[in-house]
Amino acid sequence: MARGIGQYIVIRGLMIIPTILILYTIVFIFLRILPGNPVLAVVGTKNISPEQLQHLMEMAGLDKPLYVQYFDYLWKMLHGDFGVTLAFPMGKPVVEYLKLRFPATLELTIFGFTVSVLLGLLTGTIAATKKGTKIDTGMRLYSIIAYTLFIPWFGMMLQYVFGIHFHVLPTSGRIDPGIELQRITGLYVLDSILTGNWEAFTSAISHLILPATTLGIVLSGAYTRLVRNNMVDVLSQDFIRSYYARGVRDWKVTWYALKNAFIPVVTLMGLQFAILLGGAVLTETTFNWPGMGTFIVDRIDYRDYNAIQGAVVFFAFFVGLISLIVDIVYALLDPRVKY
Amino acid sequence: MKSKVLSLALLAIFVFSVVASGCIGGEKTTTQTGGAGYAEQIVIGVTDKVTDLDPANAYDFYTWEVLNNIMEGLVKYKPGTLEIEPALAESWEVNEDSTVWTFHLRKDLKFADGTPLKAQDVVRSIERVMTIQGDPSWLVTDFVEKVEAKDDYTVVFYLKQPTSYFLALLTTPPYFPVHPSYSPNEIQSDQTAGGAGPYKIAKWVRDEELVLEANPNYYGEPPKTKRIIIKFYRDASTMRLALQNGEIDIAWRTLRPTDIESLKSEGKYSVIEVPGGFIRYVCLNTKAEPTSNVKVRQALAAAIDRQEISNKVFKGTVEPLYSLIPNGMWSHIDAFKEKYGDGNIELAKKLLKEAGYDESNPLMIQLWYTPTHYGDTEADLAQVLKEQWERTGVIKVDIKSAEWGTYVDYARKGQMQVYLLGWYPDYLDPDDYTTPFLKSTANSWAGTGYTNPTVDELLTKAQSLTDQNERTKLYEQVQKILAEEVPYIPLIQGKLFVVTSPDVKGVTIGPDMIFKYSTIYKEKG
Numbered sequence: 001m002a003r004g005i006g007q008y009i010v011i012r013g014l015m016i017i018p019t020i021l022i023l024y025t026i027v028f029i030f031l032r033i034l035p036g037n038p039v040l041a042v043v044g045t046k047n048i049s050p051e052q053l054q055h056l057m058e059m060a061g062l063d064k065p066l067y068v069q070y071f072d073y074l075w076k077m078l079h080g081d082f083g084v085t086l087a088f089p090m091g092k093p094v095v096e097y098l099k100l101r102f103p104a105t106l107e108l109t110i111f112g113f114t115v116s117v118l119l120g121l122l123t124g125t126i127a128a129t130k131k132g133t134k135i136d137t138g139m140r141l142y143s144i145i146a147y148t149l150f151i152p153w154f155g156m157m158l159q160y161v162f163g164i165h166f167h168v169l170p171t172s173g174r175i176d177p178g179i180e181l182q183r184i185t186g187l188y189v190l191d192s193i194l195t196g197n198w199e200a201f202t203s204a205i206s207h208l209i210l211p212a213t214t215l216g217i218v219l220s221g222a223y224t225r226l227v228r229n230n231m232v233d234v235l236s237q238d239f240i241r242s243y244y245a246r247g248v249r250d251w252k253v254t255w256y257a258l259k260n261a262f263i264p265v266v267t268l269m270g271l272q273f274a275i276l277l278g279g280a281v282l283t284e285t286t287f288n289w290p291g292m293g294t295f296i297v298d299r300i301d302y303r304d305y306n307a308i309q310g311a312v313v314f315f316a317f318f319v320g321l322i323s324l325i326v327d328i329v330y331a332l333l334d335p336r337v338k339y
Numbered sequence: 340m341k342s343k344v345l346s347l348a349l350l351a352i353f354v355f356s357v358v359a360s361g362c363i364g365g366e367k368t369t370t371q372t373g374g375a376g377y378a379e380q381i382v383i384g385v386t387d388k389v390t391d392l393d394p395a396n397a398y399d400f401y402t403w404e405v406l407n408n409i410m411e412g413l414v415k416y417k418p419g420t421l422e423i424e425p426a427l428a429e430s431w432e433v434n435e436d437s438t439v440w441t442f443h444l445r446k447d448l449k450f451a452d453g454t455p456l457k458a459q460d461v462v463r464s465i466e467r468v469m470t471i472q473g474d475p476s477w478l479v480t481d482f483v484e485k486v487e488a489k490d491d492y493t494v495v496f497y498l499k500q501p502t503s504y505f506l507a508l509l510t511t512p513p514y515f516p517v518h519p520s521y522s523p524n525e526i527q528s529d530q531t532a533g534g535a536g537p538y539k540i541a542k543w544v545r546d547e548e549l550v551l552e553a554n555p556n557y558y559g560e561p562p563k564t565k566r567i568i569i570k571f572y573r574d575a576s577t578m579r580l581a582l583q584n585g586e587i588d589i590a591w592r593t594l595r596p597t598d599i600e601s602l603k604s605e606g607k608y609s610v611i612e613v614p615g616g617f618i619r620y621v622c623l624n625t626k627a628e629p630t631s632n633v634k635v636r637q638a639l640a641a642a643i644d645r646q647e648i649s650n651k652v653f654k655g656t657v658e659p660l661y662s663l664i665p666n667g668m669w670s671h672i673d674a675f676k677e678k679y680g681d682g683n684i685e686l687a688k689k690l691l692k693e694a695g696y697d698e699s700n701p702l703m704i705q706l707w708y709t710p711t712h713y714g715d716t717e718a719d720l721a722q723v724l725k726e727q728w729e730r731t732g733v734i735k736v737d738i739k740s741a742e743w744g745t746y747v748d749y750a751r752k753g754q755m756q757v758y759l760l761g762w763y764p765d766y767l768d769p770d771d772y773t774t775p776f777l778k779s780t781a782n783s784w785a786g787t788g789y790t791n792p793t794v795d796e797l798l799t800k801a802q803s804l805t806d807q808n809e810r811t812k813l814y815e816q817v818q819k820i821l822a823e824e825v826p827y828i829p830l831i832q833g834k835l836f837v838v839t840s841p842d843v844k845g846v847t848i849g850p851d852m853i854f855k856y857s858t859i860y861k862e863k864g
Contacts, residue, residue, distance in 0.1 A: 034742075034745070037744060037748070038744065040744050040747045040748050040751070041743055041744030041747065043474070043747070044743070044747055052472075088388070088390035088391055088528065089390070089391060089528025089529055089545070090526070090528065091526075091528075092528065092529070100544070156576070156580075159580050160580075163580055163583070163584040164580060164583045164584055167584060167585070170581075170584065170586055171577065171580045171581055171584050171586065172572065172577050172578075172580065172581050172586065173547075173570065173581075173586070176586075177380075177382045177548065177550075177568040177570060177586075178380055178382075178550070178566070178568055285573055285574070286577070287577070288572050288573055288574075288577045288578075288581075290544075290546065290547040294546075294573055295546075297573070298388075298546060298573070301711070301743070302744075303744045
């Protein structure tokens with residue numbers, strides 16, 4: 001069994017490589033197909049000579065044939081080097097930006113993920129235990145509405161209500177200006193706990209509430225439906241009836257049913273994490289959250305090939321890693337899974 | 340029983356939300372109070388970005404604003420005016436033909452960290468710009484032959500040709516002395532050592548936050564507010580919400596016209612309006628058909644109604660412009676208004692007829708714009724222009740757009756017929772609004788292909804004359820030729836809007852459009 005799971009992990013791990021390679025190739029091709037180039041986007045309407053322009057192109061490595069650019073970057077990536085930025089500031093290692101921006105996205109994703117799972121479990125469980133009632137219909141309606149909400153619109157509604165109308169929560173950023181926080185992991189909530197900086201902690205949490213809730217609510221809809229359907233299925237099984245017959249309390253039965261209905265939810269959690277990262281791009285833009293999403297959008301404006309490629313590949317690697325972990329957890333939870 | 344559990348769970352969530360909101364939120368107070376009767380900290384929101392903290396390479400308006408607050412040149416504009424006053428230099432002399440300029444530095448100058456600033460630092464910094472050859476280096480290399488330190492406090496510039504507006508050039512960042520820790524021969528985009536300005540950089544997180552603190556070694560009056568925090572926003576809507584929620588004290592560059600209008604009408608904020616030196620214009624390709632025909636270009640100029648553009652597209656946040664030289668700058672004349680009027684459809688029809696176009700044989704043109712670079716009003720601007728031109732009944736306009744990188748490429752290669760661009764000045768002199776557009780050796784970036792030896796000669800002469808009256812005559816002549824030949828059609832001149840919470844005072848922005856943070860303050864309260 002141990003050897004089996006070892007092999008399984010290695011094989012699943014290796015599958016991340018072609019995924020990343022395909023994604024890198026697609027991003028590389030798309031960026032080059034689009035007209036215009038990063039140097040011109042930066043130079044704009046400035047009066048520079050063709051020689052200077054050529055010099056800048058050479059500095060950015062854009063004078064080389066496409067296949068050379070492709071393999072050069074790939075080779076660098078294999079060595080953990082994501083190249084240097086082509087736009088402002090020129091020549092700064094992309095990896096420095098990834099280090100700076102990724103923790104912000106991760107923090108938002110973790111909180112959004114937690115909100116979505118908790119809400120999904122709660123609403124799904126309520127719907128299942130109230131099957132056929134108005135509450136069930138209400139919860140199912142919630143799941144559809146939540147799933148179809150457009151993040152920027154919903155985020156803005158929350159900003160208006162809690163920021164502008166009630167003045168109880170900040171509408172943008174990660175922390176109040178002027179608060180100094182020692183950076184250890186880059187996750188502000190964690191760093192503030194580690195350093196015992198409670199002013200930073202409350203500020204970071206307050207800044208997280210609206211974006212994490214936006215993301216969490218939008219993505220909770222899928223959980224609601226899945227949990228409800230699985231719970232309904234489990235609740236109709238014989239072992240549940242036997243619990244009731246033995247006089248086990250209602251909440252305990254619900255808990256046992258939830259545990260049994262949980263395995264498919266784990267799979268969804270893996271998939272949702274990837275979607276969450278995608279949703280984080282929209283959420284970050286809405287809440288001016290300085291993460292990977294806003295970084296990629298900024299860099300697209302500049303046509304910064306290296307930064308876009310680096311960020312997308314890094315994202316893909318991370319999503320692949322999470323999927324791998326989820327698969328392993330799933331395999332461990334469900335004895336029916338064969339390695 | 341089940342319903343009790345559920346009710347309790349829902350109640351718990353509700354209570355948690357309320358408590359969390361109450362404990363964590365509350366009215367935002369971005370201000371801490373300090374000495375001197377003023378708040379210690381002011382937070383400014385911007386949607387612009389700092390591109391490069393190296394004055395040898397920075398070449399955009401917002402970055403120049405930041406550099407102007409952390410550095411200073413030998414001279415500077417008196418706040419709110421076009422008058423040049425001493426800065427790091429306390430006096431200067433110029434030889435008769437204005438080719439040798441000698442500056443005498445103050446004796447007590449220091450960089451923000453206490454390192455003394457001497458004439459050699461000025462020379463080193465300028466030679467650094469010349470060596471690095473970054474984007475704005477032409478502001479030095481086109482004019483300065485060499486620069487020397489005669490002693491610790493005397494700097495002498497030897498110019499390539501007489502340059503009457505050299506003091507205006509000296510107010511630009513490439514001439515600012517930088518701290519010795521800037522590398523002598525390479526660009527340092529994230530260098531925070533700065534120079535000898537009223538503020539120093541305390542914290543810099545690109546595209547997120549810039550914290551400035553008063554420079555204890557500044558030679559002049561200390562800034563009124565000890566700490567200025569700049570928060571960078573991706574879009575104007577989020578910045579507006581942050582202002583309304585009290586997360587920032589000042590919303591600066593750039594709110595949308597609709598936001599300004601609505602914040603004004605709320606009556607809770609101070610909306611400060613400043614004339615801006617940036618201009619918008621239409622470029623016309625003089626080498627490609629049909630805009631190679633001067634009658635066509637004149638007709639397009641005649642049909643434009645600038646007041647309508649200002650009202651419809653920009654909600655009155657800009658003013659009509661009838662020359663490339665902006666309103667309020669010496670030598671400006673309303674050349675296009677004098678020649679064509681405004682929205683003169685009859686004249687446009689007449690000119691088109693002379694060019695061989697009528698209702699049965701309409702003029703077909705492609706109007707290009709770029710969707711985001713100049714804000715989100717650009718598509719509306721293109722649409723209004725199309726409507727105005729099509730009012731003649733003789734012009735059919737096809738609107739096209741391209742993203743900035745592509746747009747610039749098309750412009751440089753002369754691939755567009757009619758297209759929209761904008762201009763922020765490098766230095767405040769009519770030369771900066773004429774030479775880069777009209778001089779045949781300087782206008783390749785614009786893609787209009789315009790050349791005129793007479794204009795070249797007039798501009799060269801204007802550059803070398805020191806008498807402002809003489810120069811005025813030459814620039815007036817150039818503007819008349821521009822209106823006659825129409826390689827560009829000036830449209831509007833921007834205004835700047837600073838929206839502040841009511842307790843913020845002391846906002847002063849001059850014609851140089853640079854916001855000097857040292858004058859702003861917020862009374863304790």
